[in-house]
Amino acid sequence: MTTFEAILFTIVTASTPLLIAAIGELVAERAGVLNLGVEGMMAMGAVCAFAAAFTFDSTLIGIVMGMVAGGLMAALFALAVLGLAANQVGAGLALTIFGLGLSGLIGAPFVGQTRPRIEEWPIPILSDIPLVGHALFSQDPFVYVAFGLVVGTAYFLARTRAGLRLRSIGENHASAHALGLPVLKMRVMAVIFGGICAGLAGAYLSLVYTRFWAPNMTAGRGWIAVALVVFAAWRPTWALVGALVFGAATVLQLHAQAAQVGLPSQLLAAAPYIATILALVLLSIRRGRAVGAPGSLGTPFVPDR
Amino acid sequence: MRLELLPRPDPSPVARALAPLAALVVAFLVAGLVVALMGRSPVSAFEVYVLQPLTDPWSLRAMLVKATPLILIAIGLSYCFRAGLWNIGAEGQFIMGGVAGAALALATHGSDPGPWLLPAMMIAGILGGAAWGAIPAFLKVRFGVSEILTSLFLVYIAELFLDWLARGPWRDPAGFNFPQSVVFESAARLPEIPGLDRVHVGVILAVIAVLVTAIVLGRTLFGYRLKLTGDAPRAARFAGFDAKRTTFIVFLISGGLAGLAGIAEVSGQIGRVIPDISPGYGFTAITVAFLGRLNPFGILAAGLVLALTFIGGENAQILLRLPFDLTVAFQGLVLLFVLGADALVSYRVRLVRRVGAKA
Numbered sequence: 147m148t149t150f151e152a153i154l155f156t157i158v159t160a161s162t163p164l165l166i167a168a169i170g171e172l173v174a175e176r177a178g179v180l181n182l183g184v185e186g187m188m189a190m191g192a193v194c195a196f197a198a199a200f201t202f203d204s205t206l207i208g209i210v211m212g213m214v215a216g217g218l219m220a221a222l223f224a225l226a227v228l229g230l231a232a233n234q235v236g237a238g239l240a241l242t243i244f245g246l247g248l249s250g251l252i253g254a255p256f257v258g259q260t261r262p263r264i265e266e267w268p269i270p271i272l273s274d275i276p277l278v279g280h281a282l283f284s285q286d287p288f289v290y291v292a293f294g295l296v297v298g299t300a301y302f303l304a305r306t307r308a309g310l311r312l313r314s315i316g317e318n319h320a321s322a323h324a325l326g327l328p329v330l331k332m333r334v335m336a337v338i339f340g341g342i343c344a345g346l347a348g349a350y351l352s353l354v355y356t357r358f359w360a361p362n363m364t365a366g367r368g369w370i371a372v373a374l375v376v377f378a379a380w381r382p383t384w385a386l387v388g389a390l391v392f393g394a395a396t397v398l399q400l401h402a403q404a405a406q407v408g409l410p411s412q413l414l415a416a417a418p419y420i421a422t423i424l425a426l427v428l429l430s431i432r433r434g435r436a437v438g439a440p441g442s443l444g445t446p447f448v449p450d451r
Numbered sequence: 452m453r454l455e456l457l458p459r460p461d462p463s464p465v466a467r468a469l470a471p472l473a474a475l476v477v478a479f480l481v482a483g484l485v486v487a488l489m490g491r492s493p494v495s496a497f498e499v500y501v502l503q504p505l506t507d508p509w510s511l512r513a514m515l516v517k518a519t520p521l522i523l524i525a526i527g528l529s530y531c532f533r534a535g536l537w538n539i540g541a542e543g544q545f546i547m548g549g550v551a552g553a554a555l556a557l558a559t560h561g562s563d564p565g566p567w568l569l570p571a572m573m574i575a576g577i578l579g580g581a582a583w584g585a586i587p588a589f590l591k592v593r594f595g596v597s598e599i600l601t602s603l604f605l606v607y608i609a610e611l612f613l614d615w616l617a618r619g620p621w622r623d624p625a626g627f628n629f630p631q632s633v634v635f636e637s638a639a640r641l642p643e644i645p646g647l648d649r650v651h652v653g654v655i656l657a658v659i660a661v662l663v664t665a666i667v668l669g670r671t672l673f674g675y676r677l678k679l680t681g682d683a684p685r686a687a688r689f690a691g692f693d694a695k696r697t698t699f700i701v702f703l704i705s706g707g708l709a710g711l712a713g714i715a716e717v718s719g720q721i722g723r724v725i726p727d728i729s730p731g732y733g734f735t736a737i738t739v740a741f742l743g744r745l746n747p748f749g750i751l752a753a754g755l756v757l758a759l760t761f762i763g764g765e766n767a768q769i770l771l772r773l774p775f776d777l778t779v780a781f782q783g784l785v786l787l788f789v790l791g792a793d794a795l796v797s798y799r800v801r802l803v804r805r806v807g808a809k810a
Contacts, residue, residue: 182599186783222787225791226787226790226791229453229454229800230454230456230791230794230795230798230800231456231794231797231798232787232790232791232793232794233790233793235537235599236737236741236786236790237786237787237790237791239539239734239737239786240738240783240784240786240787240790241783241787242783243734243738243779243780243782243783243786244779244780244783244784244786244787245783246776246779246783247776247777247778247779247780247781247782247783248485248776248780248783249776250774250775250776250779250780251485251489251774251776251777251780254774254776330453331453361776366604366607369600369603369604372600373600373604376597376600410615410619412611412612412614412615413611413615415611416607416608416611416612419604419605419607419608420604420608422600422604423590423596423600423601423604423605426590426596426597426600426601427590427594427596430594430595430596431594448456448458448798
C-alpha cells in the first residue's frame with residue numbers, strides 16, 4: 147500500500163460521516179424542511195451508540211441505538227416544526243444546543259473508554275483495482291452503507307413515485323396539498339429519516355472513526371453536512387463529491403499539522419471551515435442565487451380545511 | 452393520530468405575553484425529570500440551581516455580571532431576528548470584539564496610556580465584532596450565500612484565532628507557559644460600579660443598550676422599517692426600503708453589540724486574554740432573544756433568567772457534581788419550548804384521531 151493509497155483511504159473514512167448525515171438532511175430539505183439540528187442529532191447518535199455498544203459489548207446494538215437516538219431527536223423536532231408549525235431555523239438551533247448538552251450528560255460516565263477496532267470488509271476483485279481499489283473497497287461496512295445511501299436516495303428521488311411526491315411537497319406544499327398529497331405525514335417521515343442518518347453518522351464517529359467518546363466530538367461536522375447539501379445543490383451524487391472534498395480538506399490539514407509545515411496548527415484546523423465558506427461563495431457565483439433550493443424550504447405549512 | 456392547527460382569529464395578547472413563562476416552567480419540569488432519571492433529587496437540584504443563587508447576595512451580583520453579555524448580544528440579535536435575518540454567529544463576533552479591544556490593551560501595556568484607553572478599547576471591541584458580523588452580511592448581499600451557515604462557521608474560525616493568539620503571540624513570556632496573556636493594567640480594566648463589589652460597569656452599558664433599542668424600535672422610522680422587512684418583505688420592497696442596506700445595518704449593530712460584550716467581558720471580568728473567553732454566551736443569547744420575545748425589556752428579564760442558569764449550573768457542578776451540560780441542555784429546551792409555545796398562542800391545537808378524521 148503506497149502513501150497515496152493510505153491517504154486516499156483516510157479521506158474516504160473522514161468523508162463517510164459527513165456523507166451519511168448530508169444525505170439525511172438532503173432528503174428532509176427536499177421535502178421542504180430545514181433541520182439545523184444535525185449537529186445535535188449527530189452528537190446524540192455518537193454518545194448513545196457508544197454508551198450502548200460499551201454497555202452491551204456489541205457494536206451492532208450501538209449502531210442501532212445511535213440511529214434510534216437520532217430518530218427520536220428528529221421526532222422531537224418534527225413535533226415542534228410540523229406539529230406546531232414552529233420556526234424551523236430556531237427550532238433546529240434549539241435541537242443542536244439541546245443535543246450537545248444532553249449528549250454531554252449521557253456521555254460523562256464513558257469518557258476515557260475505548261471500543262475495539264472494526265474489521266474492514268474487503269470486497270474481492272474490486273479492492274485490487276490499482277490506486278482507488280483499496281480506498282473504496284477495503285473499507286468498513288459503514289462506508290458501503292454510505293455509498294448505498296447515495297445510490298438509493300438518488301434513485302428514490304429521481305425514479306420513484308414516492309420520490310416525486312416528496313420532491314413536489316418540498317417545491318410547493320400548497321399545490322401538493324391541493325393534489326391530495328399527505329404533506330405533513332411525508333415531511334415527518336423525511337425528517338425522521340434525516341435524524342436516523344445523523345444518528346448513524348454519529349455512531350460512525352464514536353464507534354469506528356475515533357472508537358472513543360469525548361464531549362463535543364462532532365466538532366461542527368453536523369453543520370458541514372448542512373453546508374454540503376447546499377454545496378451539492380440538493381443532489382445526492384454531488385453530496386458524495388462534496389463530502390470527499392471536505393474529507394480531503396480535513397485529512398490533509400491533519401497531515402500538514404503532523405508534517406509541521408510552519409503554519410500555526412489553528413490556521414490549519416480552521417481550513418475546513420474557511421473552505422466551506424469559500425465553497426458556498428464560489429458555488430453561488432457560478433450558479434446564481436440559491437438555484438436548486440426546494441421552493442417551500444423552511445416555510446411552515448398549516449393546511450386550511 | 453395527528454395534530455391539527457386551527458388559526459385563532461385574534462390571538463390573546465395576554466397569552467402571548469405569558470407564553471415564554473409557560474415555556475420556562477415546562478423546561479424546568481423536563482429538566483427536573485432528567486435530574487430524577489439521573490438518580491438525583493430534583494428538589495435539591497432546584498434549590499441549588501435557582502433558590503440558592505437568588506437568596507445569596509454574592510450570587511446575585513455574579514448574575515448581573517453574567518447577564519451583561521447575554522443582554523448585550525441578545526439586544527443586537529433582536530435587530531437581526533426582527534429583520535428576518537439569522538445571525539447565529541454572535542459567539543464569533545463576541546470573540547473578535549474581545550480580541551480587537553484586547554489588542555489595544557496589550558499594545559499599550561506598560562506605557563501609561565491615559566484615560567482614553569478604556570473608551571478606545573470599547574470602540575475597538577464594537578468595531579471588531581461589527582467587522583466579523585459584516586462578513587456574513589456582505590456574502591449574503593453580494594453573493595446570495597445563506598447568512599446562517601457563514602455566520603456559524605465564522606464562530607469556529609474566531610475561536611481558533613483567539614486560541615492561536617493566547618497560545619502564541621500574546622502569551623505572557625513570564626507565565627510558565629500557561630496559554631494566557633499578561634494581566635491588563637488597571638487603566639485597561641473596566642471599573643467596578645461603586646458600592647457593587649465585583650460588578651463592572653458593563654452592566655450599565657447593557658441597560659443603555661436596552662433603553663436605546665426600546666426608543667429605536669418604538670419611535671423611529673428605522674424601527675418600523677425593520678419590523679416591516681421581517682413581517683412583510685414584499686411590502687417593504689414596494690415601500691422602497693432597501694433590504695440590502697437593512698441587512699448590513701442589522702449585522703453591524705448585532706456584531707457591534709456582541710463585540711462590545713466581548714471586550715466588556717475580557718476587560719471587566721477576565722482581565723487578560725485566555726483561549727476560552729465565553730461559555731457559549733453567543734448561543735445562549737439566541738435563547739435570551741426569543742425568550743424575551745425580541746422586546747428590549749423582555750430581553751432584559753430573559754437575560755437575567757438565563758444568567759441564573761449559568762450561576763446555578765456552576766453551583767450544581769460544585770455542590771451536586773452535576774455536569775454543566777445540564778445547563779446547556781436546559782437552554783436548548785427553553786428555546787425549543789418558547790418557539791413551540793408561540794404556536795399554541797397563534798393556533799388552537801387539536802389532536803385528531805384517525806377514525807372519524809373525515810369530518
